[in-house]
Amino acid sequence: MEQQTAFVSPFTARCPSLLRNELSSFRPSVRALRPPSAGAARVSHDKRAIRMSEGRRESAEERLSLRVRREQERELCVLVGVDVTARDAQRRLFSIDESLQELTRLAETAGMRVVSVVTQQLAVPFNSTYIGTGKVVEVRQQMESVGCHTCIFDVELSPAQQRTLEREFGGEARGIKVLDRTALILDIFAQHAATREGQLQVELALYQYRLPRLTRMWTHLERQSGAGGVGLRGPGETQLEVDRRMINSRVNKLKKQLESVRAHRTRARQARKRNVGLPVVALIGYTNSGKSSLLNALSGADALAANALFATLDPTTRRAKLDGLKLSPEVLLTDTVGFVQNLPTQLVAAFRATLEEVVDADMLVHVVDGSEDMQVLKSKMEAVERVVEQIGAGGKPTVVAVNKADLVAAEGVAKVKEAIEGGSTWESVVVSAKTGRDWTSSGL
Structure with a gap:
């Protein structure tokens, strides 16, 4: 009898995860010693320094070897x-x-x-x-x-x-x-989804992407099960149909769960506005433009900021002071998921509850990487604007934050501002999440 193949969730069957963090700290042992003479102390100190130096060198060599092995x-x-x-x-x-x-x-x-x-x-x-x-x-x-x-x-x-x-x-x-x-983008989202909400959203997007591809995923398409009984005996339900029905059932369940998440987020936003009474400013931008770093610099938050694509999937809101901002000097600043060109429609639909943080914001801050080539920068801005229009947040008051100003010469920054503001109604500010150059010195 042919063995039944277990149904595998596409969320758990994704590509290998990112490389694990390596342990790089070196901790020399500490021994309690009686006070030696001056000469002995110097010799002992020199020996310990040599041992520690050798230990650090060996540790560095081991780390390099580990990185090479992992790369291979x-x-x-x-x-x-x-x-x-x-x-x-x-x-x-x-x-x-x-x-x-x-x-x-x-x-x-x-x-x-x-x-x-x-x-x-x-x-x-x-x-x-x-x-x-x-x-x-x-x-x-x-x-x-x-x-x-x-x-x-x-x-x-x-x-x-x-x-x-x-x-x-x-x-x-x-x-x-x-x-x-x-x-590929769906797999990265699956690897980076750290919260229950993020995992539900990614799982829904994965199922919706893979549902029409079931015939590619399974090789047991001719297997059939069940029979109709006397007078009705004949082909049963193919395994492909069983798999499709199971996925559709799971998709419906995920949509209900995410609808509950969406309702919860809506109530939380309403309560936040009612209790705090501050306007909400959403940070938007292309992935890896420095939104999370800017949130941390302006609010003192500790949101994950990494030099990686789609490091942030879940929105983070913190109170922040933006001196000179016409809307209000004090706001609730929300970090959101980064966008990318040709963002999969499955992700846009699945992350609706998260993206509504942008839709409901009073103002948008479009964070761009000021150190990039001007044509690439403009293309990424256009890609972000397309997604903003797609989710229904177009037309909101927007300020462009030219980030990573520490990597650009003063004349280069001026050219970036001129290119962004020329022929548009946008205002722009020059910021650096790394050096602390922010709204206070921007004059906005």
């Missing part, structure tokens, strides 16, 4: 970028190179190591494989040459295209896995 153990991947000229001429914000640079950072954040990048320019994508036949062969050869089993496309592939590409690259026999940009 990272999952290898090949990236594929496609510039579809007919479709992307109006919608594309980033060049193909800029988009692939971001995809590389996303892959590294997910715990993978990029070993090759393949690009192609097309008038229109191919229905079955998205890329041309020749490029399919090239990608497969690249994967085989480096022993790589994962390929990531910088677009959203249809379920049929993923199945076809996996088959063309070697199929299940070689353990081939084809991901698209959406799947």
